[in-house]
Amino acid sequence: MGSLPSPNDLSNTFNPMDFTELSTESKLVVDFITQYYQTLETRPVQPRVKPGFLTGQLPDEAPFHGESMEEILSIVNEKIVPGLTHWQSPNFHAYFPASSSNAGLLGELLCSGLSVIGFTWSSSPAATELENVVVDWMAKMLNLPSSFCFSGGGGGVLQANTCEAVLCTLAAARDKALNRVGDDQINKLIVYCSDQTHFTIHKGAKLIGIRSKNIKSITTHRENEFKLCPNDLRDAIRSDLEAGLVPFYVCGTIGTTALGVVDPIKELGKVAREFDLWFHVDGAYGGSACICPEFQHYLDGVDLVDSISMNAHKWLLSNLDCCFLWLQSPNALIESLAAEANFLKGNSEMVDYKDWQISLSRRFRAIKMWMVIRRYGVGNLIEHIRSDVSMAVRFEEMVAADNRFVIVFPRNFALVCFKLTSGMTPQGRDSELTRELMERVNSSGKAYLSGVQMGRIFFIRCVIGSSLTEERHVDNLWKLIQETAQSIVP
Numbered sequence: 001m002g003s004l005p006s007p008n009d010l011s012n013t014f015n016p017m018d019f020t021e022l023s024t025e026s027k028l029v030v031d032f033i034t035q036y037y038q039t040l041e042t043r044p045v046q047p048r049v050k051p052g053f054l055t056g057q058l059p060d061e062a063p064f065h066g067e068s069m070e071e072i073l074s075i076v077n078e079k080i081v082p083g084l085t086h087w088q089s090p091n092f093h094a095y096f097p098a099s100s101s102n103a104g105l106l107g108e109l110l111c112s113g114l115s116v117i118g119f120t121w122s123s124s125p126a127a128t129e130l131e132n133v134v135v136d137w138m139a140k141m142l143n144l145p146s147s148f149c150f151s152g153g154g155g156g157v158l159q160a161n162t163c164e165a166v167l168c169t170l171a172a173a174r175d176k177a178l179n180r181v182g183d184d185q186i187n188k189l190i191v192y193c194s195d196q197t198h199f200t201i202h203k204g205a206k207l208i209g210i211r212s213k214n215i216k217s218i219t220t221h222r223e224n225e226f227k228l229c230p231n232d233l234r235d236a237i238r239s240d241l242e243a244g245l246v247p248f249y250v251c252g253t254i255g256t257t258a259l260g261v262v263d264p265i266k267e268l269g270k271v272a273r274e275f276d277l278w279f280h281v282d283g284a285y286g287g288s289a290c291i292c293p294e295f296q297h298y299l300d301g302v303d304l305v306d307s308i309s310m311n312a313h314k315w316l317l318s319n320l321d322c323c324f325l326w327l328q329s330p331n332a333l334i335e336s337l338a339a340e341a342n343f344l345k346g347n348s349e350m351v352d353y354k355d356w357q358i359s360l361s362r363r364f365r366a367i368k369m370w371m372v373i374r375r376y377g378v379g380n381l382i383e384h385i386r387s388d389v390s391m392a393v394r395f396e397e398m399v400a401a402d403n404r405f406v407i408v409f410p411r412n413f414a415l416v417c418f419k420l421t422s423g424m425t426p427q428g429r430d431s432e433l434t435r436e437l438m439e440r441v442n443s444s445g446k447a448y449l450s451g452v453q454m455g456r457i458f459f460i461r462c463v464i465g466s467s468l469t470e471e472r473h474v475d476n477l478w479k480l481i482q483e484t485a486q487s488i489v490p
Helices: 018-041 067-083 102-114 125-141 164-179 183-188 200-207 232-240 266-274 292-301 330-335 367-398 426-441 471-488
Strands: 153-159 189-194 215-218 246-253 278-284 307-311 324-328 405-412 415-420 450-454 455-462
Touching: 018 067, 018 125, 018 450, 102 266, 102 367, 125 153, 125 324, 125 367, 153 164, 153 367, 164 183, 164 189, 164 246, 164 278, 164 307, 164 324, 164 330, 183 189, 189 200, 215 232, 215 367, 232 266, 246 266, 266 278, 307 405, 324 330, 367 405, 367 415, 367 455, 367 471, 426 450, 426 455, 426 471
Parallel strands: 189 215, 189 246, 246 278, 278 307
Antiparallel strands: 153 324, 307 324, 405 415, 415 455, 450 455
8 A cells, every 4th residue: 555656746656554644633533532532521411403404515526536534534524523323422321332442442543543354363363262251251250150251161352332233143044953853844943932022033034034923022011010021931931832832032121121121041941951052142231230149140040042232332431343252162153153264264273253253354352342341340330330329229219208199110220210290180181291202302402312102101311421421410400301391280
């Protein structure tokens, strides 16, 4: 590349890795990001823009001549940032967090700067072995059985997200089942989850060839706290077996999206073992909290699980993306996903992560997560989660103390679900009032909340989880909600 002529100055050669420029321009970008975070609290959480706002401001064709970093950052600041939803805002409470930190950001810089692709051990030995270390560290932080660690015969891998982790385990479970019953039985394979399970399971199942009608969402009930009921699962499996179908996979959740529900892992695991189903646990949100001893009881029975995944980028400060996936018997996954070519042959004694994921290429996520853990230590990560939960407890108490509001479901982790009520109107009217409350709060730009429609009830979800959120932000949010409610239900 150094021999290519520059379109800007023909007397110089094009050098995309000019080290002086790297040092100078990286400082410009870091200063830009720093200033962004310093002003984040004052920015509207959601942009006030209309579709097409950006495409109309940018050229139709790419520039032929390069531009300065100053010019580029100016465009980012003036045209792109105003159209962002600010996920890192201390006033962002709509979805489970995409947490960030200085260490996570700088770890991303190391990941991109070193730019290695460790698809096999030999393609970058340190990348593979550091990943081995980090996934074992995290397994021990969660107090998982040693059988999920490389040191105990299992192992783990860092995926981009839960969608990829679930898809990989579904493929492994499918092939394991078809090896038993024959490839011609694929249209009889059945996947089970609850009506609270994230739609990721539906998407993944369809991608591996499972018919939509063969993805069974078992209805949950308030009297069972909207958990996936083991007895209902058992009944569904027996019914499908009697119909000549082939049950092969069940997914439980630690922290469902709508309500933060935790399924009964031990009891579901017993059912899965009884019928030889692959049992996966999606801990995308709530799994991170289990580094805290007070939440580890949610993992009771995890020894009956085949695989478990958790998004560190949600609550463990790793910045997007970083999803842990552990398996007690990795061979089933490897047998399903492995693909060989002469130029890809690795060291048979070591892990080749190309056989643990969908793609061949992979990012050096391990160095980012390693940096976060080394920089902050387990103790500070635990304190970070406890702080968010404490603020959520406080917010829930304030909501419950106001008779205009109803807590729809008891808080789990740092998710509070509530609705506005006049106390005299039908339930449907309460939903209209609650939706109006949410829309007015969001349109103010001072906070961002999300809502869920469950049956006839619409309620608001408020998640505490931004790395920048402090008690004063929670207090300001509650004041905003109260004032807005007053204008709706005097």
